[in-house]
Amino acid sequence: MAPVRITVSNRRAFVWDVDDIAVIRSQHRICGLLTGTLPRLAQQNAFLGVPLVLMPQEVALLVDKGFAVLVDDALSHRFPSQAEANRWADLQTADIESQLTAAEELARSRHTNAADKSMSEEAVRKRKAREAKRAAKTQQADDSAVFAPQQPEEDAVPAAQASVFTISLPASSTGMPWYEPEGKAYATLDAARAAGLWMYPETLQDRAQYGVFRDMWEQGFFMGIGIRFGADYLVYPGDPLRYHSHFAATVIEAPDAPMRPMEIVAHGRLGTATKKAHLLCSWDDEKRTVSYLSIEWAGFG
Known part of the structure; x- marks a missing residue:
């Protein structure tokens, strides 16, 4: 298994990849502390998300045991070209649209299956009540010869509302083409100390x-x-x-x-x-x- 990447910025250590966070907790007994806010719930602080901040002791242990490498975050990012940024945005948009299409097809199939079921006794009773009410109104209009505007049916189906679907997006920046940690990673504390990246x-x-x-x-x-x-x-x-x-x-x-x-x-x-x-x-x-x-x-x- 490849070592976990711990990005170091301003002498603080972070883990951004959710898969790496799961690995170091379940396999290496390192918990850290989640400090990121959740999308659209930035004001709450009961449940937090990435990044995971590690104590210096946790960082030193993971590197000493060969479970992780230290990555210089400042040197791993480069400014993307416009073509790269557009290509990455197009891939993200295509992924979102494919998920939306799949979710809509699933919702449509469930609705069709539900409509194909036989009506319950309650639905039959309501339909008969509506028909009787409509017939009574028609007879009353014929007897009085007075025009009355047609009232909407009580059980009329409301206008379709926009459906809400859950879309999954990558929780890591490692897939971005302008993130290049190769050559900026250190597998030992001595190497990171010599580079001035990590002194603990x-x-x-x-x-x-x-x-x-x-x-x-x-x-x-x-x-x-x-x-x-x-x-x-x-x-x-x-x-x-x-x-x-x-x-x-x-x-x-x-x-x-x-x-x-x-x-x-x-x-x-x-x-x-x-x-x-x-x-x-x-x-x-x-x-x-x-x-x-x-x-x-x-x-x-």
Whole structure:
């Protein structure tokens, strides 16, 4: 399987292809965060769409494992010629028209099949009532010899209204002929760093955060952002769409890094209040290992 393309713009990483988003979530346990608005529903924020924004730790992991490559977004786009733009627009229009034709034919066949069915008893009763009413009006007009304008039938079929169909459009720009990522992709973090495209991890804090993220990911966990719970990460036993997080994890840069007692108390109480255990994850930069300490608030007396 070809590596997923992660486009980098202004030191931020995005995934634009919906198929790539599905792959990294279902196969590589990387969730990211959808930030794009939905068409015609730009004001709502309950459901979002592409692009998918990745944490720096997620980007580093995907590239280190060979699951993805980093693409310089600024250099991958070129200005299209007028002929290319017109050709691409014509292809899009032809695709939309073919989908509309297929949808209209399907709707027409369903309507024909429904009309071919025998009328129900209720329809027969209404038809007889209309015929009786029409006959009574005709007789009344003959007796009084007074002209009365014909009233529209109650069950007359209303004027045809425009049908609404759902049209599928590509959710990726990779099909555009003026998008050329070949030659602007980097398969390793070192290559991307040498090109000035991606510098993470750079500091001790970066290495500690990435080391903890990678170690827990390799143990089979899903990792999410934990800032809402006073931590660096939320740790899930499975996909966050199906499971609640079991741990809130805080990264400590070194085994001998100082920590105030009030921090430990706060982490324990907050974790317990949100039905989680709080993990203190200590990173050893020399040994490249992580040690874990789980704390949980307990009442006495």
